Structures are given as structure tokens and as C-alpha cells.
């Protein structure tokens with residue numbers, strides 16, 4: 001797939017920038033930093049580019065943002081030459097796109113693949129970062145950029161008896177590259193988040209029998225995926241660059257086709273139901289925004305929750321199964337809303353069963369399969385769709401050590417502390433793309449990535465032009481941003497759900513809302529004001545002086 005490893009630097013080196021990760025964010029970082037004329041060294045744990053789209057190749061994997069929007073916008077030529085085939089692109093098509101971008105701009109040139117970074121240490125005297133891999137690579141750099149993704153540290157299967165199981169087991173998050181055979185097999189899927197909900201209908205079509213182990217039922221909306229509507233495509237492509245610029249002026253990084261601009265109770269019940277029905281038929285996660293208070297007013301939320309619950313009951317023929325699939329313990333869309341193809345209908349198949357593991361918890365895996373408190377189920381294959389240590393996991397795995405030996409894991413023991421999701425106090429010249437406290441997972445990831453990388457590139461340019469050698473946020477600005485992230489989350493219903501947004505899925509993880517829910521456009525404005533004010537909230541220092549622009 002790539003022959004770039006031939007040209008790579010090994011051993012000890014000093015470069016301007018080290019970029020860790022080669023998914024959407026890492027590749028754009030390479031493009032941008034190279035354009036600035038700086039030297040760069042990239043590392044990627046996988047054997048090739050793609051990040052999340054390299055690893056998550058389970059059947060049914062596709063994006064839940066429309067393809068025409070889930071694209072880089074930094075190159076008009078790239079936008080215009082790449083043609084997506086479906087409304088919501090599949091994982092293989094997205095990976096082909098990422099490979100096309102890497103080929104077109106020769107972005108593999110400075111990346112060392114198959115190399116996981118295991119330590120990043122700040123050297124105060126030299127004002128340099130030392131970056132080390134598990135294989136003995138050591139590189140020093142002036143600026144360190146993490147483009148390690150938000151959902152790239154899989155949660156390991158946390159079940160007793162895994163070693164006893166005699167069949168095959170796989171994780172959706174690290175799906176085998178040569179595929180998995182389901183035909184004729186008794187298959188279990190554990191987990192009903194996006195990965196489970198996308199893969200279950202596909203696995204059910206092939207497996208002899210599928211048993212789904214569900215802990216929390218999730219809300220999901222039919223994607224209504226189809227070949228791209230040529231009329232819509234022509235309209236977007238007429239002014240494609242401008243279309244992407246407008247995406248960056250929205251709350252979610254994508255222009256809504258469903259928002260009414262109204263509040264839920266501005267309209268009567270009949271009109272509301274017609275609006276929800278239109279959104280259901282349209283097929284988009286945008287149903288959560290048709291009325292602006294659906295995610296902040298509990299009564300408003302109940303109206304859409306009831307609508308979707310009735311849909312579940314109307315699709316799933318067995319009333320008991322329908323009841324088990326109906327979410328009851330969290331408001332609508334406060335766990336990440338899923339988009340599916342035939343998910344609920346899959347439970348009408350004779351070869352599919354649903355086990356509620358809250359009613360009958362999994363006790364252990366056995367040589368033959370899975371034993372719950374009720375009985376033992378024999379399986380040939382178990383699929384773990386059990387999620388990730390989101391947002392903080394990928395950064396903590398880098399073993400980052402900052403000023404005075406401060407470990408990131410200690411700095412974050414009560415939850416991630418970051419200024420704007422871009423930088424952390426005590427870790428100078430370390431930039432995080434889509435770090436905790438940024439809009440990231442609550443928005444279209446590609447424009448948020450472009451925004452962060454552009455911001456970092458501008459910041460480095462500013463530093464070089466103004467002879468600034470060190471930048472880091474002040475503790476005060478960082479604490480104030482954490483308060484903002486907390487406050488805006490508390491104005492919504494999100495904290496009412498036990499979700500990975502809150503760190504609930506990882507035992508012992510502090511309960512903190514991990515993303516900025518105030519909207520991408522507001523965030524862009526805030527960040528721009530900070531820059532215009534001369535990097536408000538950052539401590540800038542040169543070899544001779546220090547300035548502190550307290551927020």
C-alpha cells in the first residue's frame with residue numbers, strides 16, 4: 001500500500017514539528033506544516049494512513065455525516081475532482097478518499113508507519129519535546145502536534161473468561177483486514193452503540209444465528225442511505241468551496257436541512273408530529289435539531305423521544321423485543337444518536353435474538369460461549385462493539401510529561417484540563433487537534449480538524465514572526481474554559497445520560513463532559529477573538545522575556 005518507509009528518518013533527530021497520527025487530522029497537518037516550509041516527522045501506529053477509517057472496517061461501517069460535507073475543503077481542486085458515490089459514504093470509500101489525498105499531496109513522505117509513540121517528554125532547558133516510540137525511535141521537536149483522534153483507544157473486552165473461549169473473537173474497532181467469515185456461524189455481538197447498530201443488520205444477513213447482548217438500548221434513526229441525489233450534488237458543487245465555508249458558520253459543522261428555527265411548543269402537536277415524521281423519512285441525525293430546545297428542555301425532548309419510541313414499537317413485531325429495544329433511562333440523543341440501515345427490522349428476522357444484559361448480566365465467557373445469570377449461550381464467534389476510551393484515552397496513552405516532570409495523567413486526574421481543546425497549561429508548544437473541551441465529536445469532524453490545524457499553523461507562524469519561543473495557556477484561562485465547557489453542557493440534557501461523552505463507559509474515569517457543546521461557529525468566533533486580542537489567556541515567552549495575556 002505504501003513504500004514511504006524507505007525514505008524515513010530513523011534514530012535521533014531534531015525537527016520543527018512532530019505530528020502523531022495519520023488520519024484526517026494528521027494528513028492535513030502534514031500538508032499545512034509542509035506548506036509553511038517547516039521540517040516535519042510524522043508517526044502512525046497503523047501500517048498506512050486512515051486513522052479511525054483504517055481500523056473500523058466492520059461490516060456496515062459508514063459515516064453519519066453526508067459525504068459531500070465529510071470532505072476536506074482546503075483544496076478546491078480536491079473538492080472538485082473527488083466524486084462520492086453514496087449519500088453516506090462507506091468505510092472503504094472513505095479510506096479510498098484518504099488514500100487519494102495522501103497520494104495526491106504526497107503526504108506519506110515524512111510519516112513513519114507501524115510505529116506507536118509511547119513517550120513525549122518536554123525538555124525545559126532546551127525547550128524541545130523528545131518523542132519516543134516503543135521500537136526505539138527518538139525524535140526531538142520544537143512543536144508537538146497530537147492528531148491521535150477522539151475515538152481511537154478501544155476499550156479492551158472487560159469480561160472474565162475471555163482466555164477460555166475456544167471460538168474466534170473480534171472487536172469492531174480493530175477489525176481484521178482480511179475480513180471475518182459469518183456464514184454458518186453462531187455469532188454474538190456485545191454492544192449497541194453506533195458500531196453495534198451499524199454492524200448488526202449486516203452480520204444478521206450472513207450468520208446462521210445472531211444473538212445481540214444489549215446493556216442500554218440506544219436511539220437510532222434510519223439513514224435512508226442511497227446513491228447521491230444528482231440534483232442535490234449539482235447544487236452543492238455549483239459553489240462547493242462556499243458550501244464548506246458556510247458549514248463552518250453552523251453549530252454542528254454542517255448546514256441543517258431539517259431545522260425549523262422554532263421551539264418545540266411554538267407549534268401544536270399535529271404540526272410537531274408531521275415535522276418529526278418528515279425528519280424520520282428524510283434520514284439524518286438532524287432530527288435532534290428540528291426544534292432548537294429538544295436537547296435542553298426535558299418536556300420538549302419527551303415529544304421526540306415518544307415519536308421514536310412509537311416507531312420502534314411499530315417496526316419490531318414482537319412486543320417484548322420492542323420493549324427491550326426502547327430506551328428509557330436517558331433523554332433522546334443524549335447518548336450519541338445513531339444512524340442505521342434496517343436496525344430495528346433486523347429483530348424481526350428468525351435468526352436474531354436480543355438479550356438484555358441488565359436483566360440477566362453476563363457472568364463470564366466460557367470455552368463454549370457466553371454465560372449470563374440466566375443461561376449459557378454457545379457461539380462460534382463473538383464481536384465486541386464495546387466502544388472506546390474517548391477523547392482522553394489517546395492522549396494519556398502517549399505518556400506526556402511536561403514542565404517539571406508534570407505527567408498529563410496527574411494533571412488530568414480529576415478530568416481533562418485544556419484551554420479550548422488546543423493546549424494545556426504546563427505543556428508548552430504541545431498542540432492537540434480536537435482535544436477535550438473542543439467541539440470535535442459534537443460536530444462534523446473534518447471542518448473542526450481543518451480549523452484546529454489552521455489555528456495551530458497560524459500560531460506557530462505568529463511565534464516565529466514575533467520571536468516567541470514558548471506558548472502555553474495560563475492556569476486561569478484553562479480553568480475558566482473548563483468552567484465554560486461545564487456550564488454550557490449543564491444547560492443541556494447531555495449530562496443526564498450515562499455516556500462516553502461523560503466518561504461513564506470507562507470504570508474510574510472522572511465524570512466530566514468531554515466536548516464543548518456551545519457550537520462550532522461560536523467556538524470559532526471565541527478562538528478568533530482570543531487571537532485578535534494577542535493570544536488572550538496564553539503565556540508567550542521568548543528566550544528573554546515573558547508576557548501573560550490573562551483571560
Ligand code: N01
Pocket residue numbers: 062063064065151158172190191192193194195196198213214215216336339357385386387388441500505
Ligand atoms: O461505542 P459506544 P461505539 N457489557 O461506546 C456496550 C463513533 N462512531 O463503538 O451504553 C455490556 O457508543 C455499551 O453499553 P452502555 C460515534 O461517535 C461513529 O458503538 O455503556 N455492554 C454500548 O452499547 C460513536 O458514538 C460512527 O450501557 C457493554 C456499546 O457497548 C462512537 O464512535 C460509527 C459493555 C458501546 O457503544 C462510539 O461508538 C461508529 C459491557 N461490559 C462509531 N461495555 C459513524 O460515523 C460496553 N458495552 C456512524
